[in-house]
Amino acid sequence: AMCPAGPAAMMRDADLAMVHEPPWSPWRDTALADAAEAQLLLGNVERAAALFAESSTAGAELGNTDTIVNAQAELALLAMERGRWDEAAERVAAALAVVEKHRMYDYAMSVLAFAAAARLGLHDGNLGEVDRQLTRAMRARPSCTYVLPHLAVRSRLQLARVFWARGDQTSARHLLREIDDVLQRRPELGVLVDQVARLRARINSSERVTAGRPPLSPAELRLLPYLQTHLTIAEIGERLFVSRNTVSSQVASIYRKLGVTSRSDAVRQVISIGLLGS
Missing domain, CATH: 1.25.40.10 (Tetratricopeptide repeat domain)
Incomplete structure (x- = not known):
């Protein structure tokens, strides 16, 4: 042992x-x-x-x-x-x-x-x-x-x-x-x-x-796992008890901070840098 x-x-x-x-x-x-x-x-x-x-x-x-x-x-x-x-x-x-x-x-x-x-x-x-x-x-x-x-x-x-x-x-x-x-x-x-x-x-x-980019906020980190799912923006909002507009704003902020333009690219990026497991 x-x-x-x-x-x-x-x-x-x-x-x-x-x-x-x-x-x-x-x-x-x-x-x-x-x-x-x-x-x-x-x-x-x-x-x-x-x-x-x-x-x-x-x-x-x-x-x-x-x-x-x-x-x-x-x-x-x-x-x-x-x-x-x-x-x-x-x-x-x-x-x-x-x-x-x-x-x-x-x-x-x-x-x-x-x-x-x-x-x-x-x-x-x-x-x-x-x-x-x-x-x-x-x-x-x-x-x-x-x-x-x-x-x-x-x-x-x-x-x-x-x-x-x-x-x-x-x-x-x-x-x-x-x-x-x-x-x-x-x-x-x-x-x-x-x-x-x-x-x-x-x-x-x-x-x-991520050098030179602001870190993800706690709210954005909380949202990250949902990007790996097939849930829509509205459905993610329901899970997190926030509005659809709030989720959309947070997703846009995540994209900007990660330097990506799509959900799939964001998922690949956060997995590659260790923010989420595969």
């Missing part, structure tokens, strides 16, 4: 554990979870998803709440990457329900669940929920250390993405520095290292792209 020799060695250890821990073993779900994490670090997403689902089921049967929260949060994020937002919402709700029931607010596993909930809120345009979940994640963050490096880095990576999308560059960069501290101790984290590098490059690129 500490991944001191990289994900391939982690996978071998997890395979051995899965062979020798029977279904009734209190460590069976942990073996499955570690195997899932190793597969994810190796880039084997489908296999990782299957193992996370199995570990969540085993955790529920054994009464091991940590495994359930971790697996459901990881599955939620995988669903988001595939654009399956309804599934992601169900997974986030399942993870948070366990956190709430067992008051796991300061657990390391809960940080990833809060991060997933914040990202879901961003997609839904619910900035109040985004900020609430970010606050919970940042409070629990100190418990998420290099001891479980994949969890520490993945949680901070997700949080940095959301903070950047909210326009909080300071928090995003601080989280990247914390990630660097973890990677100094555990440098072999497979594809996760590449994901961190891509976010860093995206942030640096966005600073160049």
Whole structure:
């Protein structure tokens, strides 16, 4: 689980554990979870998803709440990457329900669940929920250390993405520095290292792209996720409880600040500079 020799060695250890821990073993779900994490670090997403689902089921049967929260949060994020937002919402709700029931607010596993909930809120345009979940994640963050490096880095990576999308560059960069501290101790984290590098490059690129232009306002950031949908201007106004004219003005301002002339160009731009996930 500490991944001191990289994900391939982690996978071998997890395979051995899965062979020798029977279904009734209190460590069976942990073996499955570690195997899932190793597969994810190796880039084997489908296999990782299957193992996370199995570990969540085993955790529920054994009464091991940590495994359930971790697996459901990881599955939620995988669903988001595939654009399956309804599934992601169900997974986030399942993870948070366990956190709430067992008051796991300061657990390391809960940080990833809060991060997933914040990202879901961003997609839904619910900035109040985004900020609430970010606050919970940042409070629990100190418990998420290099001891479980994949969890520490993945949680901070997700949080940095959301903070950047909210326009909080300071928090995003601080989280990247914390990630660097973890990677100094555990440098072999497979594809996760590449994901961190891509976010860093995206942030640096966005600073160049937006240089000299005023930042998007909170109201404009709140509107951004709706540009990815098929909702009309009037329908977006209904969702945000503002007039059609207000939405039109904010959209025009977004176009001007991003230097684009269409909705599709705006969406591509905000994805490329890290203001929204794909």
